[in-house]
Amino acid sequence: MMSGMLYRLSVVHRKLEDEIRRETLREAPDTFRLLRLKKLRLAVKDRLSGHWRRAFAAV
Template sequence: MMSHITIYRLRAKHRELEREIRRELARPAPDQGRVAKLRRGKAVVKDELFRLESGLAPLNPAHAG
C-alpha cells in the first residue's frame, strides 16, 4: 500500500513540472523539446497518481514505497 507521503510528493512533483512548463512557455523563444519532455514527465506523474489513488499497483516497482 502506498503511503500518503508518496502521493504528496507526486502531487508536488506534478505542480513543479507545471510551473516549469509555464516558465519555459513564457520565454521569448521556448524550447519546444524541453516543453515536450516536461509534459511527458507530467503525464507520467499524473498516471502514477491515478494508479495510487485508485488502489492499483504502480507501473514501475521502483516507485513503490
C-alpha cells in the same frame, strides 16, 4: 489522509506545471524541453491516478 508517496508525486506534478508555464512564457520556448516536461508530467499524473484508484478501491 494523503500518503507520503501521493504527496511527493503531487509536489513533483506541481513543479513540472510551473516549469512548463515558465518555459511557455519565454520569448523563444524550447520545444524539446517542453515536450520532455510534458511527458514527465503525464507520467507523474498516471502514477498519481493509479495511487488514488488503489486508495479508494481499498475503502
